[in-house]
Amino acid sequence: MMKLLRILLIALRALKRNPMRAGLTTLGIVIGVAAVIAMMEIGTGVSQEIQRTITDMGANALMILPGTAATGGVSFGAGSSVTLTPQDCDAILRECPAVRWAAPVVRARAQLVYGNKNYVPWQINGTTPDYLQAQNWADLAEGEPFTDKDVRNASKVCLIGQTIVRELFEGESPIGKELRIHNVAFKVVGVLPRKGANMMGFDQDDLVLAPWTTIKYRVTGSPLASANQSSAASGTSNTVNTLNQLYPLSQLQLYPVQSAVQQADTPLPVRFTNVDQVVVSAQSADQIQAAIRQVSDLLRERHHLRGDTSDDFSVRDMTQMVAVLSSTATLMTKLLLFVALISLIVGGVGIMNIMLVSVTERTREIGLRMAVGARARDILRQFLVEAVVLCLSGGIMGIAIGRGCSMLIRQFLHWPVEASWLAIMAAVAVSASVGIVFGFYPAWKAARLDPIEALRYE
Amino acid sequence: MSLIELKNLYKTYHLGEVDVPVLKGISLNIGCGEMVALMGVSGSGKSTLMNILGCLDRPTSGEYWLEGEEVGRLSSNFRATVRNQKIGFVFQNFNLLPRTTALENVMMPLTYTAQHMTERQTRRRATEMLERVGLAERMHHHPSQLSGGQQQRVAIARALINQPPLLFADEPTGNLDSRTSEEILHMFQKLNEEQKITIILVTHDPEVAHHAKRMIRIRDGLIVDDGAAESATAEGQGVA
Numbered sequence: 001m002m003k004l005l006r007i008l009l010i011a012l013r014a015l016k017r018n019p020m021r022a023g024l025t026t027l028g029i030v031i032g033v034a035a036v037i038a039m040m041e042i043g044t045g046v047s048q049e050i051q052r053t054i055t056d057m058g059a060n061a062l063m064i065l066p067g068t069a070a071t072g073g074v075s076f077g078a079g080s081s082v083t084l085t086p087q088d089c090d091a092i093l094r095e096c097p098a099v100r101w102a103a104p105v106v107r108a109r110a111q112l113v114y115g116n117k118n119y120v121p122w123q124i125n126g127t128t129p130d131y132l133q134a135q136n137w138a139d140l141a142e143g144e145p146f147t148d149k150d151v152r153n154a155s156k157v158c159l160i161g162q163t164i165v166r167e168l169f170e171g172e173s174p175i176g177k178e179l180r181i182h183n184v185a186f187k188v189v190g191v192l193p194r195k196g197a198n199m200m201g202f203d204q205d206d207l208v209l210a211p212w213t214t215i216k217y218r219v220t221g222s223p224l225a226s227a228n229q230s231s232a233a234s235g236t237s238n239t240v241n242t243l244n245q246l247y248p249l250s251q252l253q254l255y256p257v258q259s260a261v262q263q264a265d266t267p268l269p270v271r272f273t274n275v276d277q278v279v280v281s282a283q284s285a286d287q288i289q290a291a292i293r294q295v296s297d298l299l300r301e302r303h304h305l306r307g308d309t310s311d312d313f314s315v316r317d318m319t320q321m322v323a324v325l326s327s328t329a330t331l332m333t334k335l336l337l338f339v340a341l342i343s344l345i346v347g348g349v350g351i352m353n354i355m356l357v358s359v360t361e362r363t364r365e366i367g368l369r370m371a372v373g374a375r376a377r378d379i380l381r382q383f384l385v386e387a388v389v390l391c392l393s394g395g396i397m398g399i400a401i402g403r404g405c406s407m408l409i410r411q412f413l414h415w416p417v418e419a420s421w422l423a424i425m426a427a428v429a430v431s432a433s434v435g436i437v438f439g440f441y442p443a444w445k446a447a448r449l450d451p452i453e454a455l456r457y458e
Numbered sequence: 459m460s461l462i463e464l465k466n467l468y469k470t471y472h473l474g475e476v477d478v479p480v481l482k483g484i485s486l487n488i489g490c491g492e493m494v495a496l497m498g499v500s501g502s503g504k505s506t507l508m509n510i511l512g513c514l515d516r517p518t519s520g521e522y523w524l525e526g527e528e529v530g531r532l533s534s535n536f537r538a539t540v541r542n543q544k545i546g547f548v549f550q551n552f553n554l555l556p557r558t559t560a561l562e563n564v565m566m567p568l569t570y571t572a573q574h575m576t577e578r579q580t581r582r583r584a585t586e587m588l589e590r591v592g593l594a595e596r597m598h599h600h601p602s603q604l605s606g607g608q609q610q611r612v613a614i615a616r617a618l619i620n621q622p623p624l625l626f627a628d629e630p631t632g633n634l635d636s637r638t639s640e641e642i643l644h645m646f647q648k649l650n651e652e653q654k655i656t657i658i659l660v661t662h663d664p665e666v667a668h669h670a671k672r673m674i675r676i677r678d679g680l681i682v683d684d685g686a687a688e689s690a691t692a693e694g695q696g697v698a
């Protein structure tokens with residue numbers, strides 16, 4: 001310990017004799033390390049940002065879409081058949097252990113009216129409170145989420161995103177206000193937190209959430225008559241409950257409206273209440289594959305698909321997209337890191353160059369040190385330690401400057417930046433090894449000198 | 459017992475194909491506490507002999523015993539230790555580290571062996587040495603801020619810091635004016651008399667050799683005269 005301190009002290013004294021040169025020599029290392037640190041910090045920042053965006057879209061999210069309807073060879077595209085039911089969703093939640101949350105989604109596109117303003121949001125989703133969990137909306141900015149009871153009762157309540165607040169409410173609190181969706185009055189019970197644009201550039205805050213029953217039966221206007229499951233679930237009454245007669249809609253009726261008695265006499269063919277999609281969230285990222293398998297098996301069984309009948313639904317997950325995005329970011333970081341490493345090597349060569357000059361210049365000193373009893377290995381160690389001290393102090397300065405740069409970038413460009421201990425440790429290790437590698441040859445040359453010739457050197 | 463014993467010592471340099479014999483069979487005894495002047499014309503082999511005596515170089519053949527130890531055959535690492543422990547050097551051109559204080563220059567040899575000493579102890583020892591050579595006031599001066607004589611005194615302090623029994627001085631006054639030379643030589647005499655340090659002065663100046671008790675004269679790699687300084691000086695003056 002004592003000895004190490006002594007050696008360090010000698011190296012520092014030697015470097016102090018030419019501070020300007022020492023400073024300029026380390027500059028290469030300073031720049032190299034600063035670049036490495038800044039790159040790593042920005043790189044980790046970006047990948048964390050990507051991670052966050054993905055979590056925003058729904059942690060470990062899966063999307064189940066109904067299958068493709070095809071008639072006479074004409075395909076109508078994914079989601080065009082009506083095979084998914086809310087009961088499927090309940091079953092998934094109940095029977096798939098890898099699934100944490102599952103929520104049905106009914107989509108609508110309608111005009112919002114508040115006071116004298118109107119607006120058409122990007123998404124109006126009818127769903128259950130689970131949706132908030134599955135899509136990471138759970139921390140409401142204001143108010144309370146709607147409840148399962150609201151879903152059962154098809155209550156006219158809704159949650160709105162930040163964009164809607166901005167478009168319609170202009171600074172006043174929307175909580176408790178009446179908002180008309182497709183001419184149906186909804187009470188705003190909560191405001192969703194801000195998420196910003198998603199990876200595809202869509203504004204995720206441009207969103208209204210309401211109980212799916214409300215959207216399905218009151219907004220998009222499918223009559224409850226076609227939803228015999230819910231009437232069977234809720235109804236002990238013999239009369240067929242047609243809510244659309246209670247709340248008449250301004251939709252054009254193609255066929256003469258039947259009276260309740262007529263409907264009871266001639267029951268319509270049974271149709272399921274369908275939903276547009278089911279969002280599912282797996283227990284954890286590594287359970288996603290298990291969740292996909294369990295959901296697929298369950299749905300095939302529920303939809304009575306046997307043998308090689310193809311699925312009438314499709315399950316999509318984000319893994320692929322996540323992988324693409326992360327690999328792009330990693331690739332960029334690696335590339336920049338590579339460039340930064342090259343500058344480190346250039347810095348190392350600079351150190352070697354100056355150390356060689358220094359050895360030549362200090363030949364007499366080396367001779368003298370040998371004359372007073374320095375062994376070859378003492379000389380080797382001295383010059384090696386000098387090189388390492390140069391590199392390490394350059395490295396430490398580089399870390400400070402690199403951190404400073406990434407702080408500035410965060411301050412002024414608002415890029416995500418994440419301090420990386422790994423990068424700092426790597427920078428210290430790399431600069432020390434650059435010192436050893438590039439300091440070795442000059443040190444070895446110094447140690448090999450003959451004391452008599454070195455003393456005589458002019 | 460003698461401090462230095464040389465037995466039939468040869469040194470031959472090889473310049474490509476040509477052999478250059480410099481020392482051609484030197485046998486010599488130097489006892490403890492002697493002060494010897496090594497004289498000879500330029501190119502006679504004084505420095506070569508001193509380098510071998512100072513364990514900087516190895517003889518081509520022959521034996522060199524220092525304090526009862528055959529040091530002529532030691533490896534370079536052991537010779538470095540011998541130099542550190544037993545030998546001090548004073549050079550014609552002082553050889554101080556530039557841009558380094560006198561104190562740090564004097565401390566320098568301690569870094570290689572005195573690992574048991576703390577920084578404070580080495581500092582104290584170096585301060586004592588500088589006081590002994592009368593440079594207590596110049597402790598923190600750089601060599602460029604010191605006169606030639608002061609620089610040589612720093613060099614002497616450095617040579618003595620390990621308290622070696624043997625001190626070599628190759629033309630120690632070659633770069634100094636006569637008054638300063640006299641001071642330095644008196645310092646050598648004092649060290650020799652008071653501390654019983656064996657001193658070997660290499661010079662071709664009879665005035666310098668006069669300060670020694672014994673004088674060895676070399677010509678063409680052989681000892682041609684070995685005796686008391688007074689007569690030798692007279693003879694040297696006679697030659698000149």
Ligand SMILES: Nc1ncnc2c1ncn2[C@@H]1O[C@H](COP(=O)(O)OP(=O)(O)OP(=O)(O)O)[C@@H](O)[C@H]1O
Nearest residue numbers: 471473478480499500501502503504505506507662
């Ligand atoms: N490394 C070497 N290689 C070849 N020849 C050498 C070498 N060193 C010294 N010599 C030769 O040895 C001879 C003696 O040299 P040395 O330096 O011992 O002389 P000197 O007596 O010290 O002279 P001076 O009084 O000028 O210092 C010289 O002829 C020199 O050319």
Ligand SMILES: [Mg+2]
Nearest residue numbers: 504505506628
């Ligand atoms: Mg000489």
